Amino acid sequence: SEESEMYHAQIHLYKHVYNFVSAMALKSVMELGIADIIHNNGKPITLSELASSLKLHPSKISVLHRFLRLLTHNGFFAKTKVQEEEAYVLTPPSKLLITTKPTCLAPIVKGALHSSSLDMWHSSKKWFTEDKGLTLYETATNESFWAFLNGNHDSLIMFQEAMAADSHMFKLALKECKHVFENLESLVDVGGGIGGVTKLINEAFPHMKCIVFDQPQVVANCSGNENLSFVGGDMFKSIPSADAVLLKWVLHDWNDELSLKILKNCKEAISHKGKKGKVIIIDIAIDEESDDPELTELKLDYDLVMLTMFNGKERGKKEWENLIYEAGFSNYKITPICGFKSLIEVYP
Numbered sequence: 001s002e003e004s005e006m007y008h009a010q011i012h013l014y015k016h017v018y019n020f021v022s023a024m025a026l027k028s029v030m031e032l033g034i035a036d037i038i039h040n041n042g043k044p045i046t047l048s049e050l051a052s053s054l055k056l057h058p059s060k061i062s063v064l065h066r067f068l069r070l071l072t073h074n075g076f077f078a079k080t081k082v083q084e085e086e087a088y089v090l091t092p093p094s095k096l097l098i099t100t101k102p103t104c105l106a107p108i109v110k111g112a113l114h115s116s117s118l119d120m121w122h123s124s125k126k127w128f129t130e131d132k133g134l135t136l137y138e139t140a141t142n143e144s145f146w147a148f149l150n151g152n153h154d155s156l157i158m159f160q161e162a163m164a165a166d167s168h169m170f171k172l173a174l175k176e177c178k179h180v181f182e183n184l185e186s187l188v189d190v191g192g193g194i195g196g197v198t199k200l201i202n203e204a205f206p207h208m209k210c211i212v213f214d215q216p217q218v219v220a221n222c223s224g225n226e227n228l229s230f231v232g233g234d235m236f237k238s239i240p241s242a243d244a245v246l247l248k249w250v251l252h253d254w255n256d257e258l259s260l261k262i263l264k265n266c267k268e269a270i271s272h273k274g275k276k277g278k279v280i281i282i283d284i285a286i287d288e289e290s291d292d293p294e295l296t297e298l299k300l301d302y303d304l305v306m307l308t309m310f311n312g313k314e315r316g317k318k319e320w321e322n323l324i325y326e327a328g329f330s331n332y333k334i335t336p337i338c339g340f341k342s343l344i345e346v347y348p
């Protein structure tokens, strides 16, 4: 009936209006360190045990229960019984918040839901109606997000820890895509930040000469080892030579024109010593036909985060192909990795 269609539409609309509630509840649980408490408890934990671990005021115990109820409903916790009393256990998504594990993604939750990433959205009408080539972030703050990070040490650390946290997922993927890095004598990790990924590659391939290449102020206080070095520079000007260039979660920060510039400099960097060389891109590839709707939604969410913060973009397979050929490369191969990213090997 028309009414029931209206009622369903209403639920759909309100659900989206309040999508932020589960995100912020997850942020609260991350800040309280609840995953660590349950993990360290070594067994299911009751609400009162959890509340006393958190030293919550008695009036906040029911508050905690309501937060856990929503997050249990959304798959972050599961309920069980301990001597007839309800108790909570972690699920795979909340296990990603255990801060003592290398696969901890708490820094991403912290960075992505930091007010510096959220406040800009209140300026979107201004952004849409202006004809300036600014990002939403710049419209809201009058500076680029990169300038903000370079001007706020704590936020830069938060961002770099988020990137490094995501890199540990790559450690799992490295097992499946080891062959991509085999027989490389050298590799330069462009936009490698504090070396999250490069250190993992250096551990897996100790004989490979690895260079972490990022802006001078980013690599300034980083130190490596005899096969891991940090080099400061500008990837839009030139990139140090190596057998392979790695671009992990870099090109989605940049529009096509700037991404082309980076890729052309990569082509220069791998054409040394006349060897074949390759560019290894690790980034999101939108694929609406074969991805399930939830995965596509994540990729489209990231597309708007990149657009609004960096004037970047997530790319579909065809867009990656066009960019790769436009940059003068002759061939490429896309392999899904890490759940929602792809590894794209690009050959000159």
Ligand SMILES: Oc1ccc2c(c1)OC[C@]1(O)c3cc4c(cc3O[C@H]21)OCO4
Residues within 6 Å of the ligand: 107, 108, 110, 111, 112, 114, 116, 117, 155, 158, 159, 160, 162, 163, 249, 250, 252, 253, 305, 309
């Ligand atoms: O190339 C990338 C990859 C992921 C992210 C990027 C850029 O910026 C947006 C983001 O939501 C974000 C924003 C942040 C942050 C981490 C963080 O992770 C997310 O720490 C401070 O602000």
